[in-house]
Amino acid sequence: MTTTPVEPPEAALQAAFDATVAHHDRIEPRDWMPEGYRKTLIRQIAQHAHSEIIGMQPEGNWISRAPSLRRKAILLAKVQDEAGHGLYLYSAAETLGVSRDELVELLLSGRQKYSSIFNYPTLSYADVGTIGWLVDGAAICNQVPLCRTSYGPYGRAMIRICKEESFHQRQGFELLMTMMRGTGEQRAMVQESVDRFWWPSLMMFGPPDDKSPNSEQSMAWGIKRNSNDELRQKFVDMTVPQAKALGVTLPDPELRWNEERGHHDFGQPDWAELTAVIRGNGPCNAQRMAHRRKAHEDGAWVREAASAFAARNEAARTAAKGLK
Amino acid sequence: MKRDWPLYEVFIRGKRGLNHVHVGSLHAPDDAFAVAHARDVYTRRNEGVSIWVVRADAITASSPDEKDPLFAPSGDKVYRHPTFYEIPADVPHM
Numbered sequence A: 001m002t003t004t005p006v007e008p009p010e011a012a013l014q015a016a017f018d019a020t021v022a023h024h025d026r027i028e029p030r031d032w033m034p035e036g037y038r039k040t041l042i043r044q045i046a047q048h049a050h051s052e053i054i055g056m057q058p059e060g061n062w063i064s065r066a067p068s069l070r071r072k073a074i075l076l077a078k079v080q081d082e083a084g085h086g087l088y089l090y091s092a093a094e095t096l097g098v099s100r101d102e103l104v105e106l107l108l109s110g111r112q113k114y115s116s117i118f119n120y121p122t123l124s125y126a127d128v129g130t131i132g133w134l135v136d137g138a139a140i141c142n143q144v145p146l147c148r149t150s151y152g153p154y155g156r157a158m159i160r161i162c163k164e165e166s167f168h169q170r171q172g173f174e175l176l177m178t179m180m181r182g183t184g185e186q187r188a189m190v191q192e193s194v195d196r197f198w199w200p201s202l203m204m205f206g207p208p209d210d211k212s213p214n215s216e217q218s219m220a221w222g223i224k225r226n227s228n229d230e231l232r233q234k235f236v237d238m239t240v241p242q243a244k245a246l247g248v249t250l251p252d253p254e255l256r257w258n259e260e261r262g263h264h265d266f267g268q269p270d271w272a273e274l275t276a277v278i279r280g281n282g283p284c285n286a287q288r289m290a291h292r293r294k295a296h297e298d299g300a301w302v303r304e305a306a307s308a309f310a311a312r313n314e315a316a317r318t319a320a321k322g323l324k
Numbered sequence B: 001m002k003r004d005w006p007l008y009e010v011f012i013r014g015k016r017g018l019n020h021v022h023v024g025s026l027h028a029p030d031d032a033f034a035v036a037h038a039r040d041v042y043t044r045r046n047e048g049v050s051i052w053v054v055r056a057d058a059i060t061a062s063s064p065d066e067k068d069p070l071f072a073p074s075g076d077k078v079y080r081h082p083t084f085y086e087i088p089a090d091v092p093h094m
């Protein structure tokens, strides 16, 4: 059998792509894909990767001050996982034809964003627990449906990430439980931390559906599986009984069970605040970016030394071959 | 911007008796670093007992897309599968 190496017309390629997505099959790197799909995915995966990398900072702040060796080891492992998540995701983005250097540059130059939640400070040690419980909890809600996303490498990265996120959420919850069994002062610390992180956690799902213009196309492409409001509702419903078990109050006077809907009713976060944080005016935006840039610059000599070492070995190998 | 480190594909043997399976990729300046990085990135929870790394540009793949006519010849050879053959249910060990 012979095959002609002629490119099929674009309409046929588009039809094949649409059929693959409609069958919930996966698109793989070497498949034809619409330019918009490629671009949207690169941005989505890259911003997700940047979030994992910047997300190391708020908790990293407490590694040196963790109250015991056990807590320090746990926190180190958690923060190291987040670095790993960033690397899985950068690799997935690179399969779409963008280079690692470009991706790093997009973050460092501020041309691409990361999740708004990491622009809030970690003022007390209880924040380590609250972030694990609420922030990683919200991330899990967002990420579990992405394990079935239409782009193969992205879905595979998400499966790996979701497995590890479960440890993140549980260690946070256990930390808070331990503090809630402690002194009145410790309990107050937990409540104060939950009060600060509750609304920013709800914002992690993005703006309300009627103000989320790109969602429809992303849903059609299978790179988004649930709407922002659906996921937010799911998160609230999951979290309420956990808060009860913990003995903390979620700071929303409108929060109550709605028998008719079979869901909790809840208040809306301050969307103007989300817009401000995304625009760069959150409490820690400048600090996070400055720290990331400095870490990148401080690590330059390590990368250069490794490259020089590799080049020298390569030269020695080539020379040895020449002598034979 | 300076050149990226080469891309390596990473394969891990989960435990003795299993094949190495592709788990993802990473950048490293050379082969030895690639193994070290693969350990840190892909085996933080006993996921493996052995790691292979290979430079992505050393891999030869079947065709530019995943719907390869190369595989068409095997599509219509149902007789290569045991279920093609009807054997009476009372014949043992078949």
Ligand SMILES: [Fe+2]
Pocket (backbone or CB within 6 Å): A052, A081, A082, A085, A161, A165
């Ligand atoms: Fe993560």
Ligand SMILES: [Fe+2]
Pocket (backbone or CB within 6 Å): A082, A136, A139, A165, A168
């Ligand atoms: Fe996490």
